[in-house]
Amino acid sequence: MKITRNTPEQLILADTPWLIGIMLVFFILSFAGAGLGMLSQGGDLIWPGLIFTLAGGGMGALAFCLFVRRVQVILDRSGGSIVIRRQSVFGYSQAEHRLADLSHAEVESTTSRSEGRTRTLYRPVLVLDGGMRAGRHPVVAAYTNGRGPQRLADAINAWLPAAPATVDSGGQSA
Known part of the structure; x- marks a missing residue:
């Protein structure tokens, strides 16, 4: 403050909290991007990609909601x-x-x-x-x-x- x-x-x-907010956005985008990349390849990577996208992106979104307060x-x-x-x-x-x-x-x-x-x-x-x-x-x-x-x-x-x-x-x- x-x-x-x-x-x-x-x-x-x-x-x-700009720094925390920006870091969490990058966290969300990196996990969601990696998971979507796995999903786009298909085959055996569908389930890991889905878990990576939802779990990683979801945890980042939850942290953003809890910790970013003005x-x-x-x-x-x-x-x-x-x-x-x-x-x-x-x-x-x-x-x-x-x-x-x-x-x-x-x-x-x-x-x-x-x-x-x-x-x-x-x-x-x-x-x-x-x-x-x-x-x-x-x-x-x-x-x-x-x-x-x-x-x-x-x-x-x-x-x-x-x-x-x-x-x-x-x-x-x-």
Whole structure:
């Protein structure tokens, strides 16, 4: 996920997995092409070609549907809103929250142990402390390694308005 706009009025974060999508399309095309090539030769290659086309192409298509998701988070100061848009092959969803309900952003972590190794993965979350949907709202569903989630949480926290300054309305002094 990267920051696509950072102005005093708007902060827009977006994730479009182009690389994964392109790689999966090549995977699908290579398996389907090889399978169709076997099918066109006929004879003993009909069943292997059919299996190659349906199983290889099908697995690639399933992976494409599951892993290629576009996410956009818009924090809009002038509109006083947070909009989280998600789009995949299965459809489009949008969640709106009031910007005033956003307390801060944090990094959520999960730890897994496999073969004696411990691995920690992270994702950024928005913490809403007011409104009907108070709680922790993940910006993205998947956890990842690296500094990206912390960088996004830091950018959101830096963009949020600072606490209003108090004004002393007492007597004037010269």
